Amino acid sequence: MTTSTQGLHLDARAGFQVSRAGLPAWFLIGLVALFLPTIWIHEAVFGSWAGLRAAGAGVAAGLFVGWVSSFWRWDTISSIAGLIATHFLVGGVAAYPSTTFYGLPTARTLQLLVLQVVYSWKDLLTVTPPASAYIGPTMVPWLTGLLCSFIAALLVLRSGRAIAAVIPVAVMGIVGIAWGKGGTFPNIYLVAVWWALALGWCAWAGQYRRLEAGLDVRVGGAIDADAATTLGETTRGGSQGTIHVGRQIAGGLLVIALVAGAAVPLTNLYGPWYSRIVLRDVVQPPLDARQYPSPLSAFRHYNVDLKEDTLIHVDGLPEGARVRIGVMDSYDGTTMTMLSPGRGPSNGYIHVGSTLPQHKPVEGSSSAQMSLKTSQLLGPWVPIVGTPSTIVFNQDTSASGTQATAQATTLQDGLYYDAWANAALSTTKNVQGGNMEYSTESMIVPIWSDGQLSGTHAVPYTGGDTSVPDEIREFATQKSAAEQGDLAKARAIERHLKEKGFYENADDPKSRPGSRADRLTRMLESEQMIGDDEQYSVLMALMLHSLGMNARVVMGAYPNDSKGGDIDLRGSDVHAWVEVEFQGVGWAIFDPTPPRDQKPITEETRPRSVPRPQVLQPPEPPEEPADLPPSTSDRGSDSNDDSRLKIPWGVIATGSGVLALLTVPLLAILVAKSRRRKKRRGAVPSRALTGSWDEVVDLARDAGVVVPTDMTRQEAAWMLTSSPLWPASAAKPGSMSNAQWYQFGEELPRPVRVARAADTADFSGDEALAQQADESWQIVDELSSELKSNASRWTRIRRALSVTSLSARYRQKHGASPLGVLRRRLRHPFRGHQS
Secondary structure: OOOEEEEEEEEOEEEEOOOOOOHHHHHHHHHHHHHHHHHOOOOOOOOOOOOHHHHHHHHHHHHHHHHHHHOOOOOOOHHHHHHHHHHHHHHHHHHHHOOEEEEEEOHHHHHHHHHHHHHHHHHHEEEEOHHHHHHHHHHHHHHHHHHHHHHHHHHHHHHHHHHHHHHHHHHHHHHHHHOOOOOOOOHHHHHHHHHHHHHHHHHHHHHHHHHOOOOOEOOOOOOOOOHHHHHHHHHOOOOOOOOOEHHHHHHHHHHHHHHHHHHHHHHHHHOOOOOOOOOHHOOOEOOOOOOOHHHHHHHHHHHHHOOEEEEEEEEEEEEOOOOEEEEEEEOOOOOEEOOOOOOOOOEEEEOOEOOOOOOOOOOOOOEEEEEEEEEEOOOOOEEEOEEEEEEOOOOOOOOHHHHHHHHHHHHHHHHEEEEEOEEEEEOOOOOOOOOEEEEEEEEOOOOOOOHHHHHOOOEOOOOOOOOOOOHHHHHHHHHOOOOOHHHHHHHHHHHHHHHHHEEEEOOOOOOOOOHHHHHHHHHHHOOOOOOHHHHHHHHHHHHHHHHHHHHEEEEEEEOOOOOOEEEEEEHHHEEEEEEEEEEOOOEEEOOOOOOOOOOOOOOOOOOOOOOOOOOOOOOOOOOOOOOOOOOOOOOOOOOOOOOOOOHHHHHHHHEEEEOOOHHHHHHHHHHHHHHHHHHHHHHOOOHHHHHHHHHHHHHHHHHHOOOOOOHHHHHHHHHHHHOOHHHHHHHOOOOHHHHHHHHHHHHHHHHHHHHHHHHHHHHHOOOOHHHHHHHHHHHHHHHHHHHHOOOOHHHHHHHHHHOHHHHHHHHHHHOOOOOHHHHHHOOOOOHHHHH
C-alpha cells in the first residue's frame, strides 16, 4: 500500500522518501554562520581589512542573488545574468573601492573586473603579503564568496539540499587557505567548531524537513495520540519515534566528541597538524636577478663618465646613511653577482606592492621618511635607504598627467624586493633615462662600533663562489694569520687594502675596470696594488669568503661629508663597500677602498737629452700611394642592431586578434549564405525550382521586406511585385490582373514566374527538367543584380551581412530562434524542484 501525505511518500515495503522541496529563506541565517569563518580566512593574506571586505561583500551579494533567483523563479540564463550584473555593479566597491567614483564603477574598475577574473589567481600567489598593497588580487575573495554563496543559496532554497550546501562553503575556506599565507598553521579548535556547526546545520535542516513532512512530532514524552491515529500503519518502515530535543542534542554532541576523538590522533599519525603547505610555497617562483647585469658593471660609467651629473636626489637623508643600489654575494670568475634563488640564504627577489615584508627592527633603529628621484641609472635597480617598509612610486613631474600616472603604476606593478640582500628592483623600469620618483619609509639601523661587535662571530658563508684564484685565499690567510676573532681578521684585511693600495679609475693597462679573476690576480702580484671601489670591495669579499665569513658587496652612493638632509648625489659619490654578517647583531660595514687622492707612484727614468749637430738632410723620396682595401662593413645584413626598426609583435598580435574577432562573424554570415545558395542551385531540378523561390524570399527578407509565412507562393510573389524592390517586374497596366495571371504566363512578373515554377514542381506530379531550373535561377540572378544596382554601397553591404533570412529559416525549421531554442533547453535546470 502506498500513501502520500503533504510531500511525504510512504511505501509499506520500501520505507519512506521525503520530496526535495526548497527550504524557507530564513535558513540562509545558518549559511551566514557557516560562511563567517571562511570569510575571516581570506583576511590573513591581505591585511588592512581588504580581504575581509571583499569576501564578506561577495558572500552577501551571492546569497542575495540566490534568494532573488529562487523568489522570482529565474531560469539558468536569467540567474547567470543577475550574477554577472551584480559582479559589475557591486564588485568595484567590494574589491577595488579606490578605482570607483563615489561607489560607481569607472572605466578602470570595469577593466579590472574583467581582466582580474583571470589574472588575480596567479597574482595573489606571486605577491608578497600583505596583498592589500596591490590592486588586483582582491578579486579572489570577492569572486569566491560570490560564486560559493550563490550556489549554496540555490541548493538550500530550490533543492532543499542542506548537506550539499556545505560543500561550496568548504570550497571557499579551501581557497582561502590554498591562496593564503605560507608558514601558518591551522587552529584545530576553530576547525573543530566549524565542523560542529556544519553537522548541527545538517541535522537541523534534516529534522525540519521531517517535521514538515509529518514524519516526526515534537512532544515531551510519547507520540501524540491524534498523530498516531493519523499516521497509523502507514508509518511502518519509516520513523515512528518521538522527538526529545534535549536527548537528541546530547546524542549529537556525543557523536561529535567520538568522531573528534578518533580524527585528531589519526591526523597526527598522518603528519604534523601544526604545519601547513599552501600553493604559494609550491608555485611562487622568485625572480632570478642573474638575468640582469651585475650593478658593478656600471660602476666605472657612473664614477667617470657621469662624474658631475646628479644621479640621485634624496629629500630627508638621515645623517650617515647610505643609499643602496645593488647587492652582490657570489663570484663566478668574471664578476660579483647574485646567487640564484634557493642556493643561498636569500629567497631571491619577491614580487611586492607598496608595502614591503616587515621584519623585527634592530634595537636602536630609527624611522625615516624620504623622497628619492633618480636619473640615468642603468638596469632595473631601485635605490633604497636603510630597511624600507614602504615604497610608493609617484608621478613623474617631467611627464604629462596621463603618461606620468601610467609610468608610476607600471613601476609599482613591477617592484621586487630581496629581504636578505635588502635591495629592490623594478622589472618594468623602462622609463627613458632611468627616471623614477618615489617615497619611502625606512628603518635606519645604527652603525655598529668595534666595541659592540667584539666577541661576536661572523655567520658562516654558505654561498658558491667559483673560479676564485688561489692567490686570494693565500693572501687572506697571510694577512689575517696573526689576528684572533672574525672581526679582527676582517679589520686586518680592510686595513691592509686601504693603507697599502692605491686608487685609480683611469682606463689604462694598470687600472682596467671589472673584477675578472686575472684582473684581481695581477692586482695582488703587482708592485703597486691599483684599483677602484669595484676591485677592492670584490677582493675583500672573496678573502672573507675564503676565511668562512658571510660577506657581500654593496654598490651605492653617499656624500663625502656624511651629512644628511636634501642631498644631490653625483656620479663621483657612487661607491662600493663590503658588509659582513655577525651573529645576533646584523651587518657591519667595511670600506676597503683607499682614499681617492691616494694615487699610485709613477716614477719613470728618462734618458738625458744630448744635442745633435744640425745637418741639412736631403729630401725624402716621394712615397707610393698605398693600396687601400675596399671599403666594407663588418656589420652583416642580419646584424641585430638596436638602431634598426623593431617589429612590434605584441601590437600586431593584439590588432590581429581584435580584427579576427570583428571579421570572423561577418565572414561566417557570407559563407553561410553562399553555401545555402549553392546547395539550392545544385540540387535535383525539382528541388532547384523550389529553392529558387526560397532564394527570392530570402533576398526580399534581407532587403527589409517582411514575407508572411501563411501566404502561398503566388500570393507572396504578387506582394513582392507591388513592393519597390523590383519595379521592373511589375506587369504593364491593363495587360493582366491578379485574377487572370495564368492566361499570360509569358508576361507575368518575374517573382510570380519563379513562384509558379516552384508550385508546378511541387504539385503537378510531372518530372521537372534541368532547363526549367536553369531558367528559374536565371531570373533569380536578374532579380539579385537589380537589387544591387538600385541600392547604395552601404545598403548592399548591410543586406549582404543581414541575418534576417538565416534566422527566419531557422525559426521555420525549429519553431523558435536560436536563442529561444537555447533558453527552452535550459529553462528547467532544477529537475528535483516542485512548485
